[in-house]
Amino acid sequence: MFLLRLFGFNPGPIRSIESAALHLGWGWAGLVLVLLALVPLAWWSYRCEGKNIQAKNRNRILALRLSWVLLLALLLTGPIIIISGWIPQKNRLAVMVDTSRSMSIKFQGETRLDRVKKLFNSGFISKITDKTGIFPEVFSFADNVSPVSRQEVEQFDFAAEGNQTDISGSLRNVMSNLGEGSLLGVIMLTDGVSTTGENPLAALGNLRTPIYFIAPGADGESPDLALHLPKPPALGFLNSSVRVRGEVSLHHLATAAVEVTIRRDGKPFTTAVASFSADGGRAPFAFNIPCDTEGNFRFELSIPGVADELTADNNSAGFLLKVVRERLNVLAVSGRPSWDMKFIGNALSTDPNAKMTHWLRIRDDRWVCARDFKPEKAVSSLSLSDDLKFADVVIISGVPHQFLKPVEEELVKRLEAGSIGLLFLPSTQTLGELGYGGTPLEARLPVVPGRELWRGNPGSMVLPSSETAYNFLRLVDDPLQNLEFFATLPKFDGLYEYDSLKPGAEVLVSSTVRGSADLLPFMMQCRAGQGHVVMIAGAPLWPVGFRLVPGERGFSPFSAMMVNMFKWLANRREDAQVSLELPSVRGYIGQAANIKVWVLDSKNQLLANAQVMVSVRDEKNNSTSIPCIETSERGCYEAAFVPADRGLHKVEAEARYQGRELGRTSGEMLVETPTAEFDEPVIKEALLRQLASETAGLFATDADAARIIAAIDAVPGQKLESRSLDLRDSWLLLVILLLLPMAEWYLRRTGGLS
Amino acid sequence: MIINLIKHAVYEHLRKIRGAALTVCIMLLILSGSGVLLAAEFDRLVIPRVKYDGGGDWYVGPTSMPNLIKQAGERLKMPVQADNIAVSISDPELFRYPMLFLTGHGQVRFKDHEINTLLTYLDNGGFLWVNDSYGIDKYIRREIRRLYPDRELELLPVDHPIFNMVYDFSEGLPKIHEHDAKPPAAWALFDKGRMKILYLYESDIGDGLEDAGVHRNDTPEIREKAMQMAMNILVYVMMQ
Numbered sequence: 001m002f003l004l005r006l007f008g009f010n011p012g013p014i015r016s017i018e019s020a021a022l023h024l025g026w027g028w029a030g031l032v033l034v035l036l037a038l039v040p041l042a043w044w045s046y047r048c049e050g051k052n053i054q055a056k057n058r059n060r061i062l063a064l065r066l067s068w069v070l071l072l073a074l075l076l077t078g079p080i081i082i083i084s085g086w087i088p089q090k091n092r093l094a095v096m097v098d099t100s101r102s103m104s105i106k107f108q109g110e111t112r113l114d115r116v117k118k119l120f121n122s123g124f125i126s127k128i129t130d131k132t133g134i135f136p137e138v139f140s141f142a143d144n145v146s147p148v149s150r151q152e153v154e155q156f157d158f159a160a161e162g163n164q165t166d167i168s169g170s171l172r173n174v175m176s177n178l179g180e181g182s183l184l185g186v187i188m189l190t191d192g193v194s195t196t197g198e199n200p201l202a203a204l205g206n207l208r209t210p211i212y213f214i215a216p217g218a219d220g221e222s223p224d225l226a227l228h229l230p231k232p233p234a235l236g237f238l239n240s241s242v243r244v245r246g247e248v249s250l251h252h253l254a255t256a257a258v259e260v261t262i263r264r265d266g267k268p269f270t271t272a273v274a275s276f277s278a279d280g281g282r283a284p285f286a287f288n289i290p291c292d293t294e295g296n297f298r299f300e301l302s303i304p305g306v307a308d309e310l311t312a313d314n315n316s317a318g319f320l321l322k323v324v325r326e327r328l329n330v331l332a333v334s335g336r337p338s339w340d341m342k343f344i345g346n347a348l349s350t351d352p353n354a355k356m357t358h359w360l361r362i363r364d365d366r367w368v369c370a371r372d373f374k375p376e377k378a379v380s381s382l383s384l385s386d387d388l389k390f391a392d393v394v395i396i397s398g399v400p401h402q403f404l405k406p407v408e409e410e411l412v413k414r415l416e417a418g419s420i421g422l423l424f425l426p427s428t429q430t431l432g433e434l435g436y437g438g439t440p441l442e443a444r445l446p447v448v449p450g451r452e453l454w455r456g457n458p459g460s461m462v463l464p465s466s467e468t469a470y471n472f473l474r475l476v477d478d479p480l481q482n483l484e485f486f487a488t489l490p491k492f493d494g495l496y497e498y499d500s501l502k503p504g505a506e507v508l509v510s511s512t513v514r515g516s517a518d519l520l521p522f523m524m525q526c527r528a529g530q531g532h533v534v535m536i537a538g539a540p541l542w543p544v545g546f547r548l549v550p551g552e553r554g555f556s557p558f559s560a561m562m563v564n565m566f567k568w569l570a571n572r573r574e575d576a577q578v579s580l581e582l583p584s585v586r587g588y589i590g591q592a593a594n595i596k597v598w599v600l601d602s603k604n605q606l607l608a609n610a611q612v613m614v615s616v617r618d619e620k621n622n623s624t625s626i627p628c629i630e631t632s633e634r635g636c637y638e639a640a641f642v643p644a645d646r647g648l649h650k651v652e653a654e655a656r657y658q659g660r661e662l663g664r665t666s667g668e669m670l671v672e673t674p675t676a677e678f679d680e681p682v683i684k685e686a687l688l689r690q691l692a693s694e695t696a697g698l699f700a701t702d703a704d705a706a707r708i709i710a711a712i713d714a715v716p717g718q719k720l721e722s723r724s725l726d727l728r729d730s731w732l733l734l735v736i737l738l739l740l741p742m743a744e745w746y747l748r749r750t751g752g753l754s
Numbered sequence: 755m756i757i758n759l760i761k762h763a764v765y766e767h768l769r770k771i772r773g774a775a776l777t778v779c780i781m782l783l784i785l786s787g788s789g790v791l792l793a794a795e796f797d798r799l800v801i802p803r804v805k806y807d808g809g810g811d812w813y814v815g816p817t818s819m820p821n822l823i824k825q826a827g828e829r830l831k832m833p834v835q836a837d838n839i840a841v842s843i844s845d846p847e848l849f850r851y852p853m854l855f856l857t858g859h860g861q862v863r864f865k866d867h868e869i870n871t872l873l874t875y876l877d878n879g880g881f882l883w884v885n886d887s888y889g890i891d892k893y894i895r896r897e898i899r900r901l902y903p904d905r906e907l908e909l910l911p912v913d914h915p916i917f918n919m920v921y922d923f924s925e926g927l928p929k930i931h932e933h934d935a936k937p938p939a940a941w942a943l944f945d946k947g948r949m950k951i952l953y954l955y956e957s958d959i960g961d962g963l964e965d966a967g968v969h970r971n972d973t974p975e976i977r978e979k980a981m982q983m984a985m986n987i988l989v990y991v992m993m994q
Contacts, residue, residue, distance in 0.1 A: 336831045337992045339799075339852055345994075346879040360993060362830070362920050368993060373948065375993040377918040428833065542852070 004083070007730040012723050014085035023724075025078020034073040042069045057751045061744055068740035075737070079727040086718045092181035093128065093136040093712070094174050098190035100142040100162035102677040105191070105310055107217035115216035116189050117156045119702045125153060127706075132184060132714040141170035143590050163590045163674040165190070166197030168204050175209065182719065184712055185210040185697060192684025195676040196591075200691055210697035212708045213688040217701065224251040224310035224681060225258060227303050228282075232319030232586065236291035242321065244289060248274035248303060249282045251310065251681055260285050263300045274303075291323040296668055298648060314675035319586055320648075320668050328570055331391035332358040333384065335398035335427055335434070339542035344395065345373055347559035354563065357387045361399060385410070391420060392570035398427025401435035412440045418530025421569025426496055426539045430454075444533050446505030446526035447498040456494040459513030459538070461486040461522060471577050471663060472564035473508060474601070489558070495522055495538030502526060511538050532569050577601075577663030578612075578655045587649070588674040592640045597628055597653040599635050599662060606635025611656045614639045618671075619647035628653075643671040798835030799823050801988075804856040804882070805842040808863030812856070813840070814887055818963035819855055822984045829920070829985060843868040848875060853991050857885040857960045862893040869900055876901075876950040881991045884953040885960040888933050898943060898951060907941040907953060916940070916952075919989040921982035928979040931958035931969065948994055952987060959983055 004011055011017070024031055042065050103112040110118070129135050138148040142162020171186060186209060194200055204211065228247040236242040248258045260272045274283035289299070302316040309315075330348060334341055341358060348354040358370045359382055368378045384407045388394070394411060396404070404411070414420040424445065427434070431449040436442045442449060463486050467479045476482040486509070495513050497520055505526035510519035522538045564577075581596035595614050601607040612628035622645075628637035643649060649669045655662040685699070692699040698711045727733060801819050806812050820836040827834035841848050843864060848854075848871065856862070864872065876882065884894055898907060910916060912926035927938040938957035942949045961969050962980020972980075 337826075337989055338832070339992065342852060342879070342992050342994075358993060360989070362989070366920070368915075368919055368989060370993040373994050375915045375919065375990050377913075377915045378920070378922075428831065 004081075004725065007727075007732045009081075009725045009730065011083060011085070011725075012721070013087040014083065014721060014723060015087065016085050018084045018086060018720065020081060020083045023080045023082055025080065027077075030077045031073060034076055035070070038069045038073055039066070042066065054751070057747060061747055064740055064744045064747070068737070068744075071733070071737055071740065075728055075733065081725045081727065082722055083725065084720060084722045087721045088716065088718050090181045091132055091134050091184050091714070091716070092178050093132055093134060093184045094178060094186045095125070095128070095136045095138045096145075096170065096174060096186060096188045096190070097138065097140050097148070097158055098142065098162075098165060098188070099140045099158050099160055100165040100193065100195075100677050101160055101311070102165070102191055102193040102681065103160040103216070105678070105681050106222050110217070111160065112191055112216040113158060113160045115702045116158070119189070119214070119216070119705055120153065120156055124705060124709075127709050128187075128712070131709050131712060136187070137178065139170075139174050141165070141167075141174075145170045145173045162677075163588065164196045164676060165194050167192070167194040168200045169197040171204060171207075171211070183209050184714065185212055187212045187214065187708060189214045189216060189702075190688070191215060192688045193677060193680065194684075195674075195679075200687065201694075204691055204695065207695045209695065210712075211691060211695040212697045212711065213692050213699045214705050214708060215683045215685060215688060215699070215701050218683055222251075222308055222310040222681075223253040223306050224314070224678060225249075225253060225303055225306055226251070226314040226675065226678060227260065227301060227317050228314075228679070229301060229317040229319065232299075232317075233289075233321055234319070236289065236321050236323045238291055238294055238323055240291050242289045242291060243286060244299075244319075245284065245286045246274075246301065246317070247282045247284050248276075249679075250276065253306060258283070258303050260287075261302050262287060263302075264289075265298055266300075269299070289321060291321075294323050297321045297323065298670065310681055311675065311678050313673045314678050318670050318672060320670050322668075328354040328392055328566060329390045330354065330356045330393045330395065330566055331384070331387050332356060332395035332397065333382070333399045333404065334358065334360045335400060335429070336361065338397065338427075338540070340425060340540050341395075341397060343542040344562060345370075347562035348566065349373055350559050351563045354566070357391075359384065359387075361403070388414075393421045393423060393566050395423045395425060396441075397425035398429060398434065401439055401441070404441065405439075408440055412444065412528075415444060415531040415533070416529030421531055421566070422528070422533045423566075423569060424533070424535040425541070426537055430496065444526075444528040446502055446524040446533060446535050447521075447537075448500055448502060449498065452496040452498050454494055455497050455513045455520065457513045458491040458493055459495070459511040459520075459522075460491050461489055462510040462512060462516075462519055464507065464510070467660070468508070470508060470568070472561050472568055475558070475561055492522070492538040493540065495520060498537070508534070513538065534565065534569060578653060578665045580651060580653050580665045580667045582651065582667055582669055587641075587643050587669045587671040589643050589646065589671060591674060592642045593669065595626075595628075595639050595641055595651060595653070596631075597637045597639075597655065597665075599637065599655045599657075601657075601662075606633075607657060607662070608634050609657070610635075610637065610662060612637040612639075612653060614641070614651060614653045616641050616669075617650045617652075618643075618645050619649075620645065643669075646671050646673055799826055799832050799988075800835045800837065800839060800851060801853050801855050801883075802839040802841040802851050804854050805840045806856065806858075806862050807865060808861035808893065810858035810860040810862050810890065810893070811887075812858045814858055815960045815964050815968075817965045817968065818857075818960045821963050821965065822981065822988070825981055826985065826988055830989070843872050843875075849878075849880075852879065853881045853883065853988075855883050855885065855960075856894075857887050857890075859887050859889045860893070862890060862897055864897050864900065869897075873901055876945070881949070882951045883987060883991075884951065885958065886953070886955045887931075887958055887960060891955060894953060898953070901951075902943060902945060905943055905945060907943050907951075910940040910942050914940075916986055916990045919986040919993075921986055923983065923986070927954060927957050928959075928976075928983055929957055930962035930972065930976055930980045932971070933958070949990075957983075959987075 001011065001017060046062060046065060097116055105112055125136065135150065138153050140146050140148055140158055142165055167190065174186065188211060226249045228249060233242045233244060255276060257273050257275045260274060262269045262271065270287055272285040272287040274285040276283040298318065298320055300316060300318040305312050305315050332341055337360060345356050345358065348356050355372050360368045362368055362378060365380050366378050367382045369376050382403050388407050388410060415422055430452045437450060463473065463483050468474065474482055476485045492511060495511055501524060505524055507521040507524055509523040511522035512519060514520050523534065523536050525532060525534045577600055579598045581598060587593045597612045597614065599607045599610045599612060608630065613625060614628055615623055615625045617623045626639040626641060628639040631638050649671055650666065651669055652664060652666040654664045689699040698708055700707045801823060803812060803819060816838045820838050823834045824836040826832050841851065844867065917923040917926055927940040929938045933956060936956045939955045941953040941955060943951040959980045962972055962977050963984055966977065
């Protein structure tokens with residue numbers, strides 16, 4: 001050590017050297033090669049002098065020169081001395097207290113946390129300090145890990161309020177944040193109930209730090225009845241029924257059966273009975289929900305409580321059920337065969353959720369029906385009433401009014417209520433000729449029929465000069481390119497010209513059939529109550545649809561336009577552009593729910609770079625807005641929401657693209673208090689013992705916690721550290737390197753050789 | 755069988771030679787290439803015939819489709835374009851037509867790239883109606899197998915809706931033109947729940963659709979039956 005300091009090296013915190021080694025940057029072979037080059041040179045230059053010299057002086061000069069050569073060769077090869085030695089280190093010890101709700105389970109009149117408190121009050125921490133010489137760093141853990149100050153420890157400021165426990169995650173968190181020092185171990189005061197995160201056995205089995213576990217007491221003795229509803233249904237289809245299955249579990253309780261009460265939207269709905277076998281444990285129950293009405297329904301299940309029950313939180317559970325029509329049902333009625341209807345059918349068949357029923361009039365007494373694109377045998381009369389019940393959109397194409405009259409009242413009623421949309425297609429006959437004049441259906445059209453005039457000139461489609469507000473008309477993202485795209489679509493052979501639009505009606509697409517300077521309405525829309533009516537005045541549609549070669553500007557976008565228009569007509573606009581994906585319709589307080597929003601463009605293709613915002617409103621009308629982050633999946637945007645309160649939460653997502661609103665969608669989530677902490681109210685002794693064994697730690701109960709203190713190896717902390725010392729950094733060696741030739745020069749001067 | 759085939763072909767050609775000058779003109783037009791054929795109007799019903807390789811007479815019965823289309827206009831009140839139009843499978847114009855008619859005697863052969871194009875056409879909503887004038891059976895079955903190697907033609911039962919669309923055929927496909935005294939059969943290839951190919955064997959609806967007098971044995975009743983069945987096929991294709 002003295003020599004090192006003498007040569008000007010700083011060994012750092014190393015107080016005593018355990019080992020030292022010389023390392024050459026060029027290796028020993030490099031040194032030999034350098035010597036092979038330098039030594040003969042030095043010898044040759046010495047021999048060349050040819051002067052008489054005393055043997056004594058000759059040897060001195062030779063020694064000096066060889067020493068200089070050796071030193072120079074050594075320094076040239078990059079010599080480094082590596083020394084290793086022990087350095088002292090501060091000992092560290094962590095104490096982690098489980099503050100999850102399972103710590104409130106009672107044993108012998110005391111909760112598990114009470115027993116921890118008792119242990120602390122008995123001087124557990126001070127005994128650790130006495131043994132190790134350090135005050136341990138204390139943490140509480142449950143949902144997350146929090147450091148606890150010495151004052152809080154002394155006051156025992158802990159509460160069993162955590163809704164979940166992540167033993168492995170919490171332990172890793174503490175160990176990575178303890179800082180420099182020698183970790184003597186971690187003492188965990190826990191019941192071993194780990195409800196989230198990695199499996200502790202898999203995650204902690206290879207730790208080199210001893211983990212000491214102290215279980216506060218034994219199994220809880222409080223009785224508990226728990227209702228388990230692991231996978232409640234989220235979606236039901238109209239006119240079907242949904243089967244709900246669950247379980248009831250018993251703990252320190254014996255009963256033959258438990259009645260489960262089910263309420264729908266706060267009103268009694270039904271009951272189910274969970275019958276236990278002789279060995280108790282868990283008993284299944286089930287009930288059916290007939291989906292006879294569309295909408296969102298909140299179901300609440302409850303079981304009776306018992307005296308001194310472990311917790312009442314797991315005596316109830318709930319879920320939301322959304323009842324929807326299974327598919328987008330389109331009902332078409334045609335007065336004559338047309339490729340237009342086949343095109344519409346082709347477009348709809350690209351959507352697996354779309355279904356089409358098409359009635360075609362062959363003669364007044366002969367009708368053919370195709371259901372789901374499968375034609376059936378002809379029948380003698382039209383029968384629409386059954387099909388109308390399930391229809392979301394009705395297409396009327398050249399069918400005389402007399403055939404619609406039997407269902408007209410129902411059709412108009414549903415249209416006004418917004419549960420059906422209407423699409424009128426042009427035909428070879430005018431609406432007047434077909435008998436629509438003065439009818440309730442005529443009153444819902446966007447135009448005033450009567451004096452319609454067929455303009456039999458080919459024309460192109462023209463979008464309004466201002467950007468369209470309707471997503472189904474945006475086949476190409478860029479508005480200008482979209483205009484061009486519509487203009488280049490195959491022309492129409494003509495359209496019906498009407499006197500005027502009704503107030504409130506709107507032209508969606510125009511046409512150039514009368515010249516580009518005099519545009520005529522081609523596609524119009526108006527509202528009828530809450531429903532939408534679209535009328536297409538020009539024909540035919542099928543040339544566009546039957547350009548069958550798929551491609552960017554071919555069949556696919558136009559099909560998407562038709563499908564999206566039908567969804568819009570069916571008041572399912574959200575399906576066309578923005579859809580919400582909740583991880584579950586059930587959320588839990590304190591647990592993040594990842595909300596996904598899928599955004600499609602008007603061509604039904606997933607859209608990147610959209611701006612998506614999710615807002616969540618709870619039952620108290622508190623609203624939280626969260627911007628979504630785009631994920632690696634194209635068109636998918638994600639936001640994490642952590643519920644703070646129980647109850648129904650309304651979730652709404654809005655997507656915008658380049659400042660333009662693409663659409664909105666909404667959903668609901670029922671937030672409950674998590675009860676997983678009470679699912680198995682036993683101390684996980686086997687798990688804790690195994691973890692302690694695998695990490696060279698120890699398991700004990702609070703009664704024999706002294707064993708833990710005794711087992712802690714409290715030797716002063718030190719660690720082996722190595723340092724590299726580069727000999728070229730030594731000022732002394734530099735001086736020697738200079739002195740050696742000077743000494744030779746001196747000898748030569750005094751010996752008369754120079 | 756071979757003798758019958760030769761006899762039939764000779765008969766057909768002799769008939770064509772002494773046929774009306776208009777027929778010859780149309781033939782010449784067709785043979786001169788599809789580029790000079792009459793273009794289809796979008797709002798009109800047009801059913802082009804398929805021009806295929808292999809040596810078969812794809813052009814046989816030039817009046818059958820115009821007659822069918824004309825009748826569709828009258829009976830079904832559809833706007834029509836009653837022209838005889840031919841299209842080859844490799845022609846990009848193929849995709850303008852939702853329905854194709856293929857007929858002839860003898861060899862039918864699709865080129866490899868035509869197989870791919872025809873598959874795309876059928877998978878995107880197109881329909882192929884094959885009419886066996888005579889002797890086409892083994893060749894068209896081979897080509898259909900090349901198109902859909904994992905699918906089989908299915909024999910349509912007499913109660914299939916195609917026999918009850920516009921007109922009722924309680925006994926199934928009508929026999930229009932006698933060849934080998936075999937019963938007529940309607941075979942169909944279904945894919946993804948949709949009929950994509952209809953192959954009429956030993957019926958020869960195409961003959962029955964031709965002008966009166968072209969086939970001396972086709973009585974007005976027989977010809978009406980052929981037209982009625984053709985209407986059924988047309989409406990079925992438009993409805994599915």
